Amino acid sequence: MLNCTIHGAKDLRLEQQPAEAIGPTQVRVGVKAVGICGSDLHYYRHGRVGDFVIREPLTPGHEASGQVLEVGAAVATVKPGDRVALDPARTCGVCRYCRQGDSNHCEAVHFFGSASRYPHMQGAMREQVVVEARQCVPVPDSLPFELAAFGEPLAVALHAVRSAGSLLGKTAMVVGAGPIGALVLMAARLAGASQVIVVDIVDQTLAACARVGATRTINAAADPGALDALAAGKGSVDVCFEASGSYAGLASCLRAARPRGVVVTVGTLGGSSEHCPFNLIMVKSLSCIGSFRFVDEYAMAVDCLSRGVLDVSALLTAAVPAARVHDAFALAADRRQAMKVMVTF
Incomplete structure (x- = not known):
């Protein structure tokens, strides 16, 4: 099968690799679309990515959808031909975090496309992937594979909004108008925020956020x-979401939040924290x-996409065939041209 593999910085290769065998509880999926994420x-x-360093060839991709090709003997939830979105997290279900309802901190998680463990956890940017049946969420024929692959980033956004508590009637601000920021905006509106202000430094991404529901862009x-x-004064925003991954963005959130307001950090922070006013958290x-x-x-998230509760089509910039994966990554890295780029098989 064709596999997109990162061997190191700027070393992305298209390679042929043998297909994996499947077990009785597993499913072989022909991957159709994989989103390129910031990580x-x-x-x-x-x-x-931060402290996670590539030490062996890594297949990226954790935003994926596809079609079932083969199922194990014990699988009854999906069948060959089904269209599915792929939950990238295979959690253990038995560690203390899974048992207390915090499976995002599972001690034995296998998460697509991550170098956080060694051997690395390989991702979905390949022609076929083998997953547990419980990772397959069926989607209707009416939902294009490229939109079904938004399930993972939308789940991140829904979790961030849920973490903030009630947004009903409140003013929210999202700093960072990339794909996650745009989806947080949509999730905040869905949760009842009366106003959602989006902040960035790129006009093109702000324009995309205006198209999907921002009440104001800055x-x-x-x-x-x-x-x-x-x-x-003391700030005026009820809930701020930091989705830019910058300390400057976090500083904006801390300054704009009203007393007893909420600040949710979603982005992976990088750079210097020297000028971030952390003391405002206390003050x-x-x-x-x-x-x-x-x-x-x-x-x-997949249910919202399948039923059309949230329409993310305005965030899809391009679907690029895997044979042109280098072009896809170059486009995805250009924030003035791209919001979300999908690699297709």
Whole structure:
């Protein structure tokens, strides 16, 4: 089978690899679409994501959908020909975190496309992947594979919004207008936020967020005074979501949040924290919450996509065949041109 493999920084290869065998509880899926996520870009550009360093060839991709090719003898939930979205997390179900309902912190998780463990956990950017049957969530024929693959990032967004508590009638701000930020915006509107302000420094991504429900967009580079206005007094925003992965973004959240407001960190922070006003957490009695991946929101996300509750089609920039995977990664890295790029098989 054709496999997209990252061997190190800027070393992405298309290779033929043997197909895996399947066990009685497993399913072989012909992958149809895989989204390129920010972590995939980091692995490709730098050979690492934070402390997770590529030490052996890594197949990226954790946002995937496809069609069932073969099922194990004990599988009754799906059958060959079914269209499915693929939950990238295979959790153990027995560790202390799984037992207490925090499976996103499973001590033995296998998560698609991650170098956080060695041997690495291989991802879905390949022609076929073998998964446990419980990782397959059926989708209707009416949902294109490229949109079904939004299940994972949408689950991340739904989990972040759920972590914030009730948003009904509240003002929310999302800093970072990339794919996750845009999906957090949509999830916040779905949860009843009366206003969702989106902040970024790229006009093109802000325009995409305006198309999917932002009540206001702010280019922080072009109009820093708009952020100053939100932070005036003691701040005015009920709930802030940091989705840019920058300390400057987190600083904007801490300044804009009202006293006893909520700040949810979704992005993976990088760079220097030197000028981030962490003392505001104490001064304004803020609740600061970290939101990591998702728990049971994956099925909810796929249901929202399948029923058309949320239409993410405006966020799909391009579907690029795997034979042109280098072009796909180059496009995905250009924030002025791309929101979400899918690799297709």
